[in-house]
Amino acid sequence: MINSEKIREYFPSLNRTDKNNNQIIYLDGPGGTQVPIQVIxxxxxxxxxxxxxxxxxxxxxxxxxxxxxxxxxxxxxxxxxxxxxxxxxxxxxxxxxxxxxxxxxxxxxxxxxxxxxxxxxxxxxxxxxxxxxxxxxxxxxxxxxxxxxxxxxxxxxxxxxxxxxxxxxxxxxxxxxxxxxxxxxxxxxxxxxxxxxxxxxxxxxxxxxxxxxxxxxxxxxxxxxxxxxxxxxxxxxxxxxxxxxxxxxxxxxxxxxxxxxxxxxxxxxxxxxxxxxxxSIGEGASLRERLESAYELISSHEFELAKHLYNSLNKHDKTTVIGPDFSSTKRTPTVSFTHIHFSPQEVCKKLASENICAWDGHFYALKAIQKLGLESSGGVTRLGVSLYNTKQEIDRVIEVITKI
Ligand SMILES: Cc1ncc(COP(=O)(O)O)c(C=O)c1O
The missing domain is CATH 3.40.640.10 (Type I PLP-dependent aspartate aminotransferase-like (Major domain))
Incomplete structure (x- = not known):
């Protein structure tokens, strides 16, 4: 299992707080992840x-x-x-x-x-x-x-x-x-x-x-x-x-x-x-072996969190999740949805006001968003789970979205 606490210590940007001392929640990973101190x-x-x-x-x-x-x-x-x-x-x-x-x-x-x-x-x-x-x-x-x-x-x-x-x-x-x-x-x-x-x-x-x-x-x-x-x-x-x-x-x-x-x-x-x-997250004699073992841990950690997020948004009567479900593992931990009353941009503004980073729009996958008939309504809100996200963060995001 991923040791989230230890992993998070490597990422200085995760310590950033707003004026109320709330930590930023980064769910903008598909647009670019945060970087650990080793990379800096x-x-x-x-x-x-x-x-x-x-x-x-x-x-x-x-x-x-x-x-x-x-x-x-x-x-x-x-x-x-x-x-x-x-x-x-x-x-x-x-x-x-x-x-x-x-x-x-x-x-x-x-x-x-x-x-x-x-x-x-x-x-x-x-x-x-x-x-x-x-x-x-x-x-x-x-x-x-x-x-x-x-x-x-x-x-x-x-x-x-x-x-x-x-x-x-x-x-x-x-x-x-x-x-x-x-x-x-x-x-x-x-x-x-x-x-x-x-x-x-x-x-x-x-x-x-x-x-x-x-x-x-x-x-x-x-x-x-x-x-x-x-x-x-x-x-x-x-x-x-x-x-x-x-x-x-x-x-x-x-x-x-x-x-x-x-x-x-x-x-x-x-x-x-x-x-x-x-x-370094994995184990093995060679770099390749360590990478393979690390990815096993990363994907199962992310998948569980994203599945939890998906299931909660799927149950909520005001949000519609767009894209494949989590019934099989044929999925990345990226969950996109629309809201019955608010545009993706408005949802992202509300999330941003709670210190949550999320993207709205088509993310340059324009043809797909057009094909799904979502372009004129501003695309989707996208929440991307990364290695450093935690269950508490996902619970907080669900709480904010269900309150909107
Ligand atoms: C699936 C996919 N392909 C290609 C790109 C483009 O990558 P780059 O920004 O390195 O040009 C992106 C960027 O978001 C992407 O998500």
């Missing part, structure tokens, strides 16, 4: 000791090179990848995905088809629009009223012309866990590329890209207790065969070929610490 130290120690650009002959530059390769190694372990050469680093997932889409627009040809989904965040939809200028057709998988993808439609949309399938592992708006395992199996031997957006999944569950058989995966450290920096996993050999936008003077090999300009080294140092921090 990772960032500050980089500036204190090793601040330099890469590939120099002097000590701070060598330390920066070492730290950057260390981050790639850790991210590779975290994603179950084939080593540091499979991990490219970028400013955020959206920017990396745009770079990838532009590179692939030079590889695909007119008439090819790329499958995207209606449930995905715009960061895994918008970049693929780049392909349309090259005559490549985008095909969208339907979202059903239940907040889950229509898998019959999904399979029907994959055909001989399909060159790529891009899907999220879970929905940042509704908490839906997508059946990426089944889609991965279905795509086996079909010769098309398979990309997974792990941004909303990576904070909650362990990942194994090799088992999933995906060609690309993206995730962002600021969603899993780290700074604003993101990773692109590419299957060995893939990036080397592509033509991303890049300078002639930069490294022309994977994983660097798609990285333009100087990266945010301090954030990278913090991201390394974030992976170490998560692993």
């Amino acid at each position: 130290e990772g960032v500050s120690q980089y500036y204190i000791r090793s601040n330099a650009n890469t590939h120099g002959e002097f000590v701070t530059s060598k330390e920066t090179d070492f730290m950057m390769e260390g981050l790639r190694e850790r991210a590779s372990d975290m994603l179950g990848a084939e080593g540091l050469k499979t991990i490219s680093i970028g400013q955020n997932m959206t920017t990396l995905n745009y770079s990838l889409a532009r590179a692939l627009s030079r590889r695909f040809k007119k008439g090819d088809e790329v499958v995207i989904t209606e449930l995905d965040h715009e960061a895994n939809r918008g970049p693929w629009r780049v392909l349309e200028a090259a005559g490549i057709k985008l095909v969208e998988v339907n979202l059903m009223d239940t907040g889950t993808l229509d898998y019959t439609d999904f399979k029907n949309k994959i055909n001989d012309k399909t060159v790529m399938v891009c899907m999220g592992m879970s929905s940042n708006a509704l908490g839906t866990l997508n059946d990426f395992v089944e889609i991965g199996r279905y795509l086996k031997g079909k010769g098309c590329l398979f990309l997974l957006d792990a941004v909303h999944y990576a904070p909650h569950f362990s990942i194994n890209v090799q088992e999933l058989g995906c060609d690309f995966m993206l995730c962002s450290a600021y969603k899993f207790y780290g700074p604003h920096v993101s990773f692109l996993y590419s299957k060995p050999g893939l990036l080397d065969s592509m033509n991303p936008d890049r300078l002639v003077v930069q490294d022309q090999e994977a994983p660097y070929i798609i990285e333009t300009g100087t990266l945010n080294h301090a954030a990278c140092s913090g991201a390394s610490s974030a992976i170490d921090f998560i692993s």
Whole structure:
């Protein structure tokens, strides 16, 4: 079991109080989590000791090179990848995905088809629009009223012309866990590329890209207790065969070929610490084993709290929970709802007045919110449970919402 008290001590921001001395309750995790002291130290120690650009002959530059390769190694372990050469680093997932889409627009040809989904965040939809200028057709998988993808439609949309399938592992708006395992199996031997957006999944569950058989995966450290920096996993050999936008003077090999300009080294140092921090919650001989064991603990802690939140909101006659229920574990701990009398923005204002951080709107999963007919009423209120949340906090949030 997670030792909440001990975990919370690592997060300085959890001690922040309002004028009435009430602690802030952070349920805004799907938009970015709080960071533990280990990560803050990772960032500050980089500036204190090793601040330099890469590939120099002097000590701070060598330390920066070492730290950057260390981050790639850790991210590779975290994603179950084939080593540091499979991990490219970028400013955020959206920017990396745009770079990838532009590179692939030079590889695909007119008439090819790329499958995207209606449930995905715009960061895994918008970049693929780049392909349309090259005559490549985008095909969208339907979202059903239940907040889950229509898998019959999904399979029907994959055909001989399909060159790529891009899907999220879970929905940042509704908490839906997508059946990426089944889609991965279905795509086996079909010769098309398979990309997974792990941004909303990576904070909650362990990942194994090799088992999933995906060609690309993206995730962002600021969603899993780290700074604003993101990773692109590419299957060995893939990036080397592509033509991303890049300078002639930069490294022309994977994983660097798609990285333009100087990266945010301090954030990278913090991201390394974030992976170490998560692993410190688990047990095992290797980093990978510790991460897997940590994720077991994290997901069961979060799931129980989110289930409690879901059940209470579901029982309340003034709120409607949007998205899959908690009858199986096919869920992230993200609970979205609407209120019979108040808009999501009004609900969030009321929560904010009680020192509770929650998001309202579509969270860039615009198509899904439109499809569910919720755009004109302001989307949903989203409560995202993270590692550091407690039962008392969830009870307090339920009390505030039922009082509204
Ligand atoms: C599921 C999902 N995909 C992609 C993104 C975009 O990530 P980034 O902010 O790193 O560009 C987000 C951000 O909220 C997200 O939740």
